[in-house]
Every structure is written in structure tokens, then in C-alpha cells.
Amino acid sequence: MAVSPQLPHPADAAALVASGRRVFEIERDALGAVAERLGEAFSQACQLVLQSKGRVVATGMGKSGHVARKIAATLASTGTPAFYVHPGEAGHGDLGMITEADVVLALSYSGESDELLMLLPVLKRQGNRLIAMTGRPQSSLASAADVHLDVSVPAEACPLALAPTSSTTASLAMGDALAVALLDARGFTADDFARSHPAGSLGRRLLLHITDVMHSGDELPRVDVGASLSEALVEMSRKRLGMTAVVDADNHLIGLFTDGDLRRALDTDLDVRSARIADVMTRGPRTIGADQLAAEAAQLMEAHKINGLMVVDGDGHLVGALNIHDLLRARVV
Structure with missing residues (x-):
């Protein structure tokens, strides 16, 4: 006779809520720490993008790659042409998508991702300006960058300190900060936003005559x-x-x-x-x-x-x- 699998003991509701709230508190503190450090480097990163005649090419591996993809999408929809390139694919032909006029935004919390470091000599030789977003200012990626954005956090929300949580939230917020600062600097308007979102409700309200x-x-x-x-x-x-x-x-x-x-x-x-x-x-x-x-x-x-x-x-x-x-x-x- 088949034996039914043993169901886990129901978790305590209050403990689950407390665990969830703890994540919010840790990530809130992480965002506050990153915001306090925002200064000259952030301004320089914005200036690099504003002075560029090309696009922003965001790249990163793993969770940083997911964040980089979202940052590229946010930039593109708010007046800064941008796209994402997978660093692994870049080493097998996709580097051809990056022109010498483009600014590269590379994300790696450790600053030591092999796939990203492998691209640096080619990007430097091509003349690309590099903005690095890492949690380690002394890392290889940060040292090689024209501008380094420090997204280090006091602690990850993961109790095992293994899964990227606070660090990815901080990187995502830094990307949003870049997009909004650039939007303000360009004088980007609701009409401009609608033109890049013609299928959305805002696009229909602002573009349909x-x-x-x-x-x-x-x-x-x-x-x-x-x-x-x-x-x-x-x-x-x-x-x-x-x-x-x-x-x-x-x-x-x-x-x-x-x-x-x-x-x-x-x-x-x-x-x-x-x-x-x-x-x-x-x-x-x-x-x-x-x-x-x-x-x-x-x-x-x-x-x-x-x-x-x-x-x-x-x-x-x-x-x-x-x-x-x-x-x-x-x-x-």
C-alpha cells in the first residue's frame, strides 16, 4: 500500500509575518545606507551618460543580470536609450552590439564576476566608458571603471547571508535613481513617456486624438x-x-x-x-x-x-x- 507523504508542520502565522517584516526593515536600512553615500560619483555617472552620443549597455551575471535588464528597460522608457547584453553571450559574438560611443553599466556585487572581467580589455580597447555598480570599492571591476557606484549594504535580508536580497534591492534602487536623475536632466515629459508607451493607458490618453x-x-x-x-x-x-x-x-x-x-x-x-x-x-x-x-x-x-x-x-x-x-x-x- 502506498504511503502518503508526510506534510510539514504548519508554520506559526505570527512568525511568518515577523520574518517578512524583518526583511523590509533590513532592506530599508540598506537603502538608507546607500542613499547616504550618494554624491560625486553619482553625478559623474549621470554626466557620462548625458555626454554620450551612444546608448547605455547594461550587463551583469545571475541576479545582477536580472537587475541590469530591468535598469536598461527603465532607462529606455524614460528617455535614455539602453539595452541589456548578457556577459556570457557577449564573449561569443554579442560584443558586436556595443559600439564605441556606448556607455557600459556593469553590475556585480562582488566586483569579481569572471564573465564581466573578461570583457574589460575589449571594452577598454574600444574606448567605452565604464560605470561599475558593485558592493566592493576595491574590487577588480570597481578599480577598472571610470566611475564606481557603491551599493554595499550592511547586511543581506537572507538569514543565511547567501541569497542576494538587500544588495539587489540597493542596485535596483540605484538604477532607478540614475534613470530619474537623467529624466530630470533631459527635461523628459509625460508626452515623451507616452511616445515610448503607445500601447499603455497613459499612451492612449496622451497620444490618441x-x-x-x-x-x-x-x-x-x-x-x-x-x-x-x-x-x-x-x-x-x-x-x-x-x-x-x-x-x-x-x-x-x-x-x-x-x-x-x-x-x-x-x-x-x-x-x-x-x-x-x-x-x-x-x-x-x-x-x-x-x-x-x-x-x-x-x-x-x-x-x-x-x-x-x-x-x-x-x-x-x-x-x-x-x-x-x-x-x-x-x-x-
């Missing part, structure tokens, strides 16, 4: 100001936006008729078959310009509790229409 989501041409519901209510209802049904614009002979927007207007009209003694659209439309409706952001349309609809907008040019000519469903499809709201 009314022209990208509006209906125009044959899809635009409109009737002449002299049309009947019946004609307007047919146009609304055909274009399926729940509204139609009312325009004059020069295509100037005169009014708007919506599903809501229809419901209000039916509450009266109005004869739908003989009524004219001019008698039941809403005059002077809310409008928006084609060059405005789609997010502005969402704000306007929310502020005035409406579900659709007509789009006009500077002279009041009708050029498009959109409703809340268009904004939802575009994931603006």
Missing part, C-alpha cells in the same frame, strides 16, 4: 436642417450612433438629435410623421475639435453627462462624430 476614433465621411450621421423627423430617424438607424447632426446648406452644425431627444419628443403630443427635425433638435450642442485628445472628449462627456459629441473645425463645419462606445473600444475610458 479625436481624428483617430471619430466617424467621418459616409459613416457620419447628418441631415439637413429642413429634413423631417422621420428622415432623421432613418439616418440615425443607418449610422447606428444613437444621434444625428443637423446642418445647414454649408455644412455648419446647427443642432443635434439623439435617442434622448426622441424619448422626450414622444412624451408630448408630437406627430412623428409630420414633425420637422428643426422643431425637436437640441440647438447649440456640445462639440469638440478634431485635433483635441480623445481623453478630452471623455472628460467632456463625463462633465456634461452626455454620450456623444459632434466634431467641428475652426469655422464650425461638421467633420466627425463619436460616442462613448468609440472611447471604450479605444480603451481611453
